[in-house]
Amino acid sequence: MTLDPDWIASELAAIRASSDPMVKGPRLEALIRDIFLSVPGLDLEDQDVESAYGTEEIDLYFWNHRERTGLHFMDCPLLVECKAWSKPASGRDLRYFATTLKDKGRSSGIFIALEGLTGDPARKSAGFFHVATAMAAGQTVLVVTGEDLAKLTSGVDLIRLLRRRLTDQVRDQVLAVDVQPRNPRVARKPTAAVSR
Secondary structure, eight states, rough: OOOHHHHHHHHHHHHOOOOOOHHHHHHHHHHHHHHTTTTEEEEEEEEEEEEETTOEEEEEEEEEEOOOTTTTHHHHSEEEEEESSSSSOOOOHHHHHHHHHHHTTOOEEEEEEEOOOOOTTTOTHHHHHHHHHHHHHTOOOOOOOEEHHHHOHHHHHHHHHHHHHHHHHHHHHHHSOOSSOOOOOOOOOOOOOOOO
Protein backbone atom coordinates (compact mmCIF):
# COMPACT_ATOMS: atom_id res chain seq x y z
CA MET A 1 0.00 0.00 0.00
CA THR A 2 1.35 3.42 -0.90
CA LEU A 3 1.66 6.36 1.46
CA ASP A 4 1.44 10.02 0.55
CA PRO A 5 4.67 11.75 1.67
CA ASP A 6 2.96 15.15 1.47
CA TRP A 7 0.25 13.96 3.87
CA ILE A 8 2.89 12.56 6.24
CA ALA A 9 4.85 15.83 6.06
CA SER A 10 1.74 17.92 6.80
CA GLU A 11 0.81 15.69 9.76
CA LEU A 12 4.33 15.92 11.16
CA ALA A 13 4.29 19.70 10.73
CA ALA A 14 0.93 19.97 12.52
CA ILE A 15 2.16 17.79 15.39
CA ARG A 16 5.33 19.83 15.77
CA ALA A 17 3.41 23.13 15.57
CA SER A 18 1.09 22.20 18.43
CA SER A 19 2.06 22.98 22.02
CA ASP A 20 -0.77 20.89 23.49
CA PRO A 21 0.36 17.38 24.47
CA MET A 22 -3.28 16.25 24.40
CA VAL A 23 -3.27 17.05 20.67
CA LYS A 24 0.30 16.04 19.76
CA GLY A 25 0.22 12.53 21.25
CA PRO A 26 -3.09 11.32 19.77
CA ARG A 27 -2.28 12.87 16.39
CA LEU A 28 1.10 11.09 16.23
CA GLU A 29 -0.56 7.83 17.28
CA ALA A 30 -3.13 8.25 14.49
CA LEU A 31 -0.36 8.90 11.96
CA ILE A 32 1.62 5.87 13.12
CA ARG A 33 -1.49 3.69 13.11
CA ASP A 34 -2.23 4.59 9.49
CA ILE A 35 1.39 4.12 8.39
CA PHE A 36 1.70 0.74 10.10
CA LEU A 37 -1.60 -0.47 8.65
CA SER A 38 0.03 -0.10 5.21
CA VAL A 39 2.30 -3.04 6.14
CA PRO A 40 1.07 -6.47 5.01
CA GLY A 41 -0.04 -8.65 7.91
CA LEU A 42 -0.53 -5.95 10.56
CA ASP A 43 -3.94 -5.37 12.15
CA LEU A 44 -4.62 -2.84 14.88
CA GLU A 45 -5.57 -4.84 17.95
CA ASP A 46 -5.95 -1.99 20.44
CA GLN A 47 -4.85 1.55 21.25
CA ASP A 48 -4.06 3.46 24.47
CA VAL A 49 -4.35 0.38 26.64
CA GLU A 50 -3.87 1.18 30.31
CA SER A 51 -2.88 -1.49 32.83
CA ALA A 52 -5.45 -2.53 35.42
CA TYR A 53 -3.38 -0.73 38.06
CA GLY A 54 -3.14 2.49 36.05
CA THR A 55 0.65 2.33 36.12
CA GLU A 56 1.40 2.02 32.42
CA GLU A 57 -0.11 2.53 29.01
CA ILE A 58 0.75 1.06 25.65
CA ASP A 59 0.00 3.38 22.75
CA LEU A 60 -0.54 0.86 19.95
CA TYR A 61 -0.95 -2.92 19.86
CA PHE A 62 -0.79 -4.57 16.45
CA TRP A 63 -1.54 -8.18 15.70
CA ASN A 64 1.38 -9.24 13.53
CA HIS A 65 0.52 -12.16 11.25
CA ARG A 66 4.26 -12.28 10.47
CA GLU A 67 3.72 -12.47 6.75
CA ARG A 68 6.87 -13.04 4.74
CA THR A 69 6.34 -9.72 2.98
CA GLY A 70 5.66 -7.94 6.27
CA LEU A 71 7.30 -7.67 9.70
CA HIS A 72 7.97 -11.39 10.09
CA PHE A 73 11.09 -10.54 12.16
CA MET A 74 9.09 -8.66 14.84
CA ASP A 75 6.95 -9.89 17.75
CA CYS A 76 3.28 -10.73 17.78
CA PRO A 77 1.55 -8.86 19.24
CA LEU A 78 3.71 -5.91 18.29
CA LEU A 79 3.87 -3.03 20.79
CA VAL A 80 4.52 0.51 19.58
CA GLU A 81 5.26 3.49 21.82
CA CYS A 82 4.87 7.04 20.45
CA LYS A 83 6.68 10.13 21.80
CA ALA A 84 5.52 13.36 20.16
CA TRP A 85 7.78 15.55 22.25
CA SER A 86 9.47 18.65 20.88
CA LYS A 87 12.83 17.43 22.19
CA PRO A 88 14.65 14.09 21.89
CA ALA A 89 13.30 11.27 24.03
CA SER A 90 15.48 10.36 26.98
CA GLY A 91 17.24 7.11 27.72
CA ARG A 92 15.02 6.69 30.77
CA ASP A 93 11.91 6.66 28.55
CA LEU A 94 13.44 4.12 26.22
CA ARG A 95 14.53 1.97 29.16
CA TYR A 96 10.98 2.11 30.56
CA PHE A 97 9.59 0.88 27.24
CA ALA A 98 12.18 -1.93 27.12
CA THR A 99 11.15 -2.96 30.65
CA THR A 100 7.49 -2.90 29.60
CA LEU A 101 8.34 -5.25 26.71
CA LYS A 102 10.13 -7.57 29.11
CA ASP A 103 7.25 -7.51 31.59
CA LYS A 104 4.86 -8.45 28.77
CA GLY A 105 7.07 -11.29 27.55
CA ARG A 106 7.91 -9.44 24.32
CA SER A 107 11.34 -9.56 22.72
CA SER A 108 10.86 -6.65 20.31
CA GLY A 109 8.95 -3.41 19.99
CA ILE A 110 9.04 -0.08 18.20
CA PHE A 111 9.73 3.26 19.84
CA ILE A 112 8.60 6.27 17.79
CA ALA A 113 10.55 9.33 18.92
CA LEU A 114 9.48 12.30 16.82
CA GLU A 115 12.69 14.24 17.55
CA GLY A 116 14.99 11.24 18.02
CA LEU A 117 16.88 10.11 21.11
CA THR A 118 19.24 11.91 23.42
CA GLY A 119 22.91 11.07 23.05
CA ASP A 120 25.31 10.11 20.34
CA PRO A 121 24.68 6.87 18.41
CA ALA A 122 28.38 6.47 17.57
CA ARG A 123 29.41 6.64 21.22
CA LYS A 124 26.32 4.76 22.48
CA SER A 125 25.62 7.53 24.97
CA ALA A 126 22.36 8.46 26.72
CA GLY A 127 19.34 6.99 24.86
CA PHE A 128 21.51 4.94 22.52
CA PHE A 129 23.17 3.29 25.52
CA HIS A 130 19.74 2.05 26.62
CA VAL A 131 19.00 0.69 23.13
CA ALA A 132 22.19 -1.39 23.38
CA THR A 133 21.62 -2.54 26.97
CA ALA A 134 18.01 -3.49 26.18
CA MET A 135 19.22 -5.71 23.35
CA ALA A 136 21.83 -7.30 25.61
CA ALA A 137 19.01 -8.08 28.05
CA GLY A 138 16.87 -9.67 25.31
CA GLN A 139 14.60 -6.79 24.23
CA THR A 140 15.10 -5.27 20.80
CA VAL A 141 13.79 -1.71 20.63
CA LEU A 142 13.79 -0.25 17.13
CA VAL A 143 13.71 3.55 17.11
CA VAL A 144 11.90 5.48 14.36
CA THR A 145 12.14 9.28 14.17
CA GLY A 146 10.09 11.99 12.50
CA GLU A 147 12.84 12.31 9.92
CA ASP A 148 12.42 8.61 9.12
CA LEU A 149 8.65 8.95 8.82
CA ALA A 150 8.98 11.85 6.38
CA LYS A 151 10.85 9.60 3.92
CA LEU A 152 8.21 6.84 3.77
CA THR A 153 6.24 6.30 0.58
CA SER A 154 4.85 2.82 1.33
CA GLY A 155 4.58 0.08 3.90
CA VAL A 156 7.51 -1.58 2.13
CA ASP A 157 9.64 1.46 3.00
CA LEU A 158 8.77 1.00 6.67
CA ILE A 159 9.65 -2.70 6.51
CA ARG A 160 13.02 -1.85 4.93
CA LEU A 161 13.68 0.83 7.55
CA LEU A 162 12.93 -1.51 10.46
CA ARG A 163 14.94 -4.34 8.91
CA ARG A 164 17.89 -1.96 8.47
CA ARG A 165 17.57 -0.75 12.08
CA LEU A 166 17.53 -4.32 13.36
CA THR A 167 20.51 -5.32 11.22
CA ASP A 168 22.49 -2.24 12.28
CA GLN A 169 21.66 -2.80 15.94
CA VAL A 170 22.81 -6.42 15.87
CA ARG A 171 25.97 -5.43 13.97
CA ASP A 172 26.69 -2.69 16.51
CA GLN A 173 26.30 -5.17 19.36
CA VAL A 174 28.80 -7.48 17.71
CA LEU A 175 31.25 -4.63 17.16
CA ALA A 176 30.84 -3.53 20.78
CA VAL A 177 32.38 -6.80 21.90
CA ASP A 178 36.09 -6.54 22.59
CA VAL A 179 37.64 -7.31 19.23
CA GLN A 180 41.07 -5.97 20.08
CA PRO A 181 43.72 -8.63 19.70
CA ARG A 182 45.04 -9.52 23.08
CA ASN A 183 48.73 -9.39 23.77
CA PRO A 184 50.07 -12.88 23.71
CA ARG A 185 51.34 -13.93 27.04
CA VAL A 186 55.03 -13.51 27.39
CA ALA A 187 56.57 -16.92 27.32
CA ARG A 188 58.28 -17.58 30.58
CA LYS A 189 61.66 -19.11 30.53
CA PRO A 190 61.74 -22.30 32.47
CA THR A 191 63.46 -21.77 35.73
CA ALA A 192 66.53 -23.85 36.27
CA ALA A 193 66.25 -26.38 39.01
CA VAL A 194 68.44 -25.56 41.94
CA SER A 195 70.53 -28.48 43.01
CA ARG A 196 71.25 -28.93 46.71
